Amino acid sequence: MVEQYDIIVAGAGMSGSLAAGMASKAGSNVLLLDRNKEQEVGKKTNWGWVCGDAVANDHLKFIHAEAGLSFSAPELEQYVDGVYAISPDLESKYLFEGEGYVLDRPAFEHKLLEFAKNSGAHYVPEFEVEGPIMENGFVVGVFGKDAKKQHKELRAKLVIDSLGIATQIRRKLPENPYVDRDVDVDDIEATGRYIYEFDLDHEDPMYFDTKNALIHLNQQIAPGGYGWVFPKKGLKVNIGIGVQKRSLEIRNKKLGKGDTLHSLMDEYVRMNPVIKNPRLFNANNNGKGYWSVAVRHQMESLVFNGYMGAGDSMAMPNPISAGGIGPSLVAGILAGKNAALAVQNRDVSVAALWKYNLDFNEKYGKKTAGLEAFRVYLQSLNNDLLNYGMKTFMSADEAEQISYGLIPELHLAAKFRLVLRGAKNINAFKNLLYVVKKMKLLNEIYRDYPKSPESFPQWRASVRRELEDVKARFKPNPV
Numbered sequence: 001m002v003e004q005y006d007i008i009v010a011g012a013g014m015s016g017s018l019a020a021g022m023a024s025k026a027g028s029n030v031l032l033l034d035r036n037k038e039q040e041v042g043k044k045t046n047w048g049w050v051c052g053d054a055v056a057n058d059h060l061k062f063i064h065a066e067a068g069l070s071f072s073a074p075e076l077e078q079y080v081d082g083v084y085a086i087s088p089d090l091e092s093k094y095l096f097e098g099e100g101y102v103l104d105r106p107a108f109e110h111k112l113l114e115f116a117k118n119s120g121a122h123y124v125p126e127f128e129v130e131g132p133i134m135e136n137g138f139v140v141g142v143f144g145k146d147a148k149k150q151h152k153e154l155r156a157k158l159v160i161d162s163l164g165i166a167t168q169i170r171r172k173l174p175e176n177p178y179v180d181r182d183v184d185v186d187d188i189e190a191t192g193r194y195i196y197e198f199d200l201d202h203e204d205p206m207y208f209d210t211k212n213a214l215i216h217l218n219q220q221i222a223p224g225g226y227g228w229v230f231p232k233k234g235l236k237v238n239i240g241i242g243v244q245k246r247s248l249e250i251r252n253k254k255l256g257k258g259d260t261l262h263s264l265m266d267e268y269v270r271m272n273p274v275i276k277n278p279r280l281f282n283a284n285n286n287g288k289g290y291w292s293v294a295v296r297h298q299m300e301s302l303v304f305n306g307y308m309g310a311g312d313s314m315a316m317p318n319p320i321s322a323g324g325i326g327p328s329l330v331a332g333i334l335a336g337k338n339a340a341l342a343v344q345n346r347d348v349s350v351a352a353l354w355k356y357n358l359d360f361n362e363k364y365g366k367k368t369a370g371l372e373a374f375r376v377y378l379q380s381l382n383n384d385l386l387n388y389g390m391k392t393f394m395s396a397d398e399a400e401q402i403s404y405g406l407i408p409e410l411h412l413a414a415k416f417r418l419v420l421r422g423a424k425n426i427n428a429f430k431n432l433l434y435v436v437k438k439m440k441l442l443n444e445i446y447r448d449y450p451k452s453p454e455s456f457p458q459w460r461a462s463v464r465r466e467l468e469d470v471k472a473r474f475k476p477n478p479v
C-alpha cells in the first residue's frame with residue numbers, strides 16, 4: 001500500500017521540525033522524516049550536532065511571534081551581548097549581530113521536535129531519504145530506507161527539503177531553471193569544532209569572553225574563513241575554525257606547509273593563551289566534529305514543482321558569518337505556512353509556491369548576494385591588509401551595517417583623502433569602494449525580486465553577472 005500525505009518534510013533539524021510544526025498547525029497531514037534515532041534528533045552527521053550554536057535573539061523572537069514557542073534553559077545555554085569580529089593583530093574589533101545565545105543544541109532540537117509532534121506531525125525517525133520521486137515534472141514523494149533497511153516510497157502532494165547541505169533531494173532534482181543542484185566548492189567552508197571544558201589561565205576578552213562570542217579573522221590560521229570562541233556555561237567553550245579549501249591550498253603552498261583543517265583547529269586551540277588544560281566535553285558524543293557550510297547567497301529560487309527547500313539544503317547561511325541557524329528557523333516557519341496554503345489551494349506548481357520565495361526574500365534573503373560579494377572581497381585580503389583596513393577604512397558602525405546587509409555610505413570622500421595622505425594600501429581601499437558599490441547594486445536587484453516565475457531567468461542572470469564580476473576581480477590571497 002502506498003502511503004500518501006499532504007506534505008513530507010525531509011530532515012528533522014532546525015528548519016524541518018519548524019516547517020512540519022507550522023504546516024501541521026495550519027491543518028496539513030504532515031510526515032516528518034529523519035535518519036536519526038529520536039534521542040539524537042537534529043544530529044547532522046556521525047560527528048554530532050556540529051555547529052558553533054550561536055543565534056541572534058531576533059530570530060528567536062520571530063519564532064515566538066509566529067509559532068508561540070518560547071525558549072529558556074537548558075536549550076539557551078549562555079546569553080551573549082553580541083559577536084565581535086577581531087582583526088589578526090587583535091587591535092581592532094567590530095561588533096556585529098546583537099544579543100543572542102549559545103545553544104545547547106541537542107536540547108534545542110528536541111524542543112523543536114516536540115513542537116512538530118504536538119502540532120500533529122507524524123514523525124518517523126531512522127528513515128534514510130535517498131532521493132525524490134518525480135512524475136510529470138513534479139516532485140511527488142521521496143524514496144529511501146526505513147529502520148529495517150527496507151526500500152520504501154512515500155508520497156505527498158508536496159515535499160519540503162530540510163536535509164541540510166548534503167541533501168539527497170535537491171542534488172537529485174532533474175536539471176531545471178529554478179533550483180541549482182550543485183554548490184561551487186569555493187563557496188563552501190570546511191569547518192570543525194571542539195567543545196571543551198578548560199582551566200582559565202588568565203582573563204583576556206580578546207581570547208575568551210563569557211559575555212560575547214568572538215570571531216578571529218586570521219588568514220594564516222583560518223585561510224578564507226575565521227576562527228571562533230563561543231562561551232558556553234561555566235568554563236566551557238565551543239571553539240573551531242572554518243577554511244576555504246582553495247585558500248588553504250594557496251596558504252600551504254606559499255608557506256611550504258601541509259596543514260589540514262584538523263591541524264589548524266589544534267593550533268588555534270594551542271595558541272589561545274586563556275584556555276589551559278582543555279578537556280573534551282563529550283556529552284552525547286558531541287565533543288568534536290567536522291562538517292561544511294555554504295557561504296553563498298541562498299538558491300535564487302527555493303521552489304520547484306512539488307518542492308520547497310529550507311535551511312542549509314538551500315545554502316541559506318549568512319555568507320560572511322556562516323550563521324545558518326537564524327535563516328533556517330525563519331525559512332522553516334515560512335516554508336511550513338506556505339506549504340499548507342498551497343496544499344489547501346490544490347496547486348503545488350512553481351507559480352503557486354512562488355510566494356515562499358517572496359516571503360523569504362523579504363524577511364532575510366535579500367541581503368545575502370551582497371554579503372557574498374563582501375565575503376569574496378574579504379578572502380582577497382591577507383592579514384596585513386585586514387589589520388590595516390579594520391583600523392583605517394571602516395568604522396565599527398559601518399562594519400556593523402555591512403554585517404546586517406546594509407550599505408554604509410563610508411563617508412567616502414573624507415576617507416579617500418585620509419588614505420591618500422597616508423598613501424598606503426590605496427588599492428585595497430579602492431577595492432572596498434568597488435565591492436560596496438556592487439553590494440548596493442545586488443541589494444537593488446534583490447529588492448526587485450521577480451513577483452512570478454516568468455521574469456525569473458533574466459533576473460537570475462543579472463544576479464550572476466554581478467557576482468561573476470566580483471569573483472573575477474578578487475581572488476583568494478591569504479598570505
Ligand SMILES: Cc1cc2nc3c(=O)[nH]c(=O)nc-3n(C[C@H](O)[C@H](O)[C@H](O)COP(=O)(O)OP(=O)(O)OC[C@H]3O[C@@H](n4cnc5c(N)ncnc54)[C@H](O)[C@@H]3O)c2cc1C
Pocket residue numbers: 010011012013014015016033034035036041042043044045050051052053054055127128129130162163164165166167168191192193240290291292293310311312313317322323324325326328
Ligand atoms: C562547524 C559549524 C559551525 C556553525 N556555527 C554556526 C553558528 O554558530 N551559528 C549559526 O547560526 N550557524 C552555524 N552553523 C550553521 C548551522 O549549523 C546550520 O545552518 C543549521 O544547522 C542548518 O539547519 P538545517 O535544519 O537546515 O540543517 P541541518 O541542521 O543540517 O539538519 C538536517 C537534518 O536532516 C537529517 N538528514 C540529512 N540527510 C538525511 C537523509 N538522507 N535522510 C534522512 N535524514 C537526513 C540530518 O541528520 C539532520 O537531522 C555552523 C555550521 C557548522 C558546520
